[in-house]
Amino acid sequence: xxxxxxxxxxxxxxxxxVGALTQRTVKAGSQALKRSLRPTAKAKAPRGQAQGDWIxxxxxxxxxxxxxxxxxxxxxxxxxRLPLLVMLHGCGxxxxxxxxxxxxxxxxxxxxxxxxxxxxxxxxxxxxxWNWYGTRTKVAYGEAAILMAAVQQVRLLYPVDPERMAIxxxxxGASMAALMVTRYPDQFKAVAMHSGVPPGAAxxxxxxxxxxxxxxxxxxxxxxxxxPALLVIHGDRDAIVAASNGQAxxxxxxxxxxPHVEKSRQVSRGRRHPMTVTDFxxxxxxxxxxxxxxxxxxxxxxxxxxxxxxxxxxxxxxxxMIWSFVAKQxxxxxxxxx
Numbered sequence: 419x420x421x422x423x424x425x426x427x428x429x430x431x432x433x434x435x436v437g438a439l440t441q442r443t444v445k446a447g448s449q450a451l452k453r454s455l456r457p458t459a460k461a462k463a464p465r466g467q468a469q470g471d472w473i474x475x476x477x478x479x480x481x482x483x484x485x486x487x488x489x490x491x492x493x494x495x496x497x498x499r500l501p502l503l504v505m506l507h508g509c510g511x512x513x514x515x516x517x518x519x520x521x522x523x524x525x526x527x528x529x530x531x532x533x534x535x536x537x538x539x540x541x542x543x544x545x546x547x548w549n550w551y552g553t554r555t556k557v558a559y560g561e562a563a564i565l566m567a568a569v570q571q572v573r574l575l576y577p578v579d580p581e582r583m584a585i586x587x588x589x590x591g592a593s594m595a596a597l598m599v600t601r602y603p604d605q606f607k608a609v610a611m612h613s614g615v616p617p618g619a620a621x622x623x624x625x626x627x628x629x630x631x632x633x634x635x636x637x638x639x640x641x642x643x644x645x646p647a648l649l650v651i652h653g654d655r656d657a658i659v660a661a662s663n664g665q666a667x668x669x670x671x672x673x674x675x676x677p678h679v680e681k682s683r684q685v686s687r688g689r690r691h692p693m694t695v696t697d698f699x700x701x702x703x704x705x706x707x708x709x710x711x712x713x714x715x716x717x718x719x720x721x722x723x724x725x726x727x728x729x730x731x732x733x734x735x736x737x738x739m740i741w742s743f744v745a746k747q748x749x750x751x752x753x754x755x756x
Contacts, residue, residue: 470527475575477536477568481560486568487513489523489533494577501531501582501748503741504569504598506591508613508728509547513537516588519719519726522737529741532578536568550593550615551626561594562601569605584646584744586610588719588728589659593617596667599646600639608747610649610740613659613717616667632660636667639674647671648707649743651736653691653715664709671707672698678706690733691715708743 473488494500503526507516513535517523526533538546542561552558573580585606587595592614599609600617619634620626628634639645648671652664672678678700686692691714698707712720712734720736722729 477571479564479567481563484536484564486536489526491527491530499577499579502578504534504585506587506595508589508591509545519722519729520737525737525741534572536565547590548594550597551620554621562598566602582748584608586740588612603643603645606646608647608744612651612736613656615663616670630659632662636670641674647747650709653712656717658717668707668709675700675706
């Protein structure tokens with residue numbers, strides 16, 4: 419009989435432990451849900467954020483574990499099922515700083531949706547970046563599996579509507595969000611990339627640098643898969659991730675959908691940065707991708723908190739744009755600017 423390696427034995431043991439934990443949680447079903455709906459004094463949202471619960475957690479998978487925080491608006495009822503937006507931070511950020519920068523929790527409290535903020539482990543990446551480029555070593559796929567485990571855990575413990583889930587990210591988080599939907603396209607209705615690199619543009623840290631400069635060779639997406647709708651937000655003065663990556667990502671989605679048309683419009687409001695919005699539509703008028711190129715924006719969250727790193731307070735408000743786009747996909751209606 420073939421001998422199993424220690425790694426194989428450990429992996430099987432880990433999977434059994436996680437499976438047992440999941441089964442116990444399912445049996446606890448209604449009790450766990452009631453506890454999740456009960457506000458706690460120790461789980462308040464970050465300072466300056468909206469009223470709601472800021473709930474810590476740890477996602478477990480055979481590929482490892484990651485911390486996360488979940489924002490849940492106050493007053494969620496037992497019968498409610500809320501949309502879930504997964505938010506992946508950029509390099510040098512964590513869950514709390516990303517929540518403060520984007521102010522997504524304020525929007526979630528008003529519009530009533532849950533926000534999941536996974537957090538990269540500094541032992542996995544010293545700069546706190548998601549390893550979106552590590553496809554050659556499979557590290558990227560392992561992290562995607564951990565992130566999906568976080569989504570599944572939150573679905574199990576909290577009042578998530580599984581038919582209304584979307585994912586968004588900034589910089590490395592945007593690149594990982596795009597990779598996530600290529601791995602789990604049926605799990606999300608929409609994906610939003612803010613200043614990221616399209617999937618398939620890099621396979622190592624060396625090729626990642628070239629891809630960030632706009633010299634990555636993207637791989638075509640399958641034309642037989644119904645991909646979640648894509649929103650791309652990118653500044654035309656981004657010196658970290660070239661703006662051409664935004665165009666490449668939108669084109670990738672549009673080409674996978676088949677014959678399409680592109681229609682652009684200029685949007686300028688008050689003192690906000692102006693932007694060019696290009697919709698990529700297929701036959702029948704369905705929008706498969708929307709590219710928002712923001713004039714004068716560097717590598718920063720558009721409309722973010724002025725006192726946070728990687729934020730540009732001048733706007734337009736990327737968080738509102740993302741939620742508007744996501745909500746339209748949930749409802750099956752076209753995207754309109756927020």
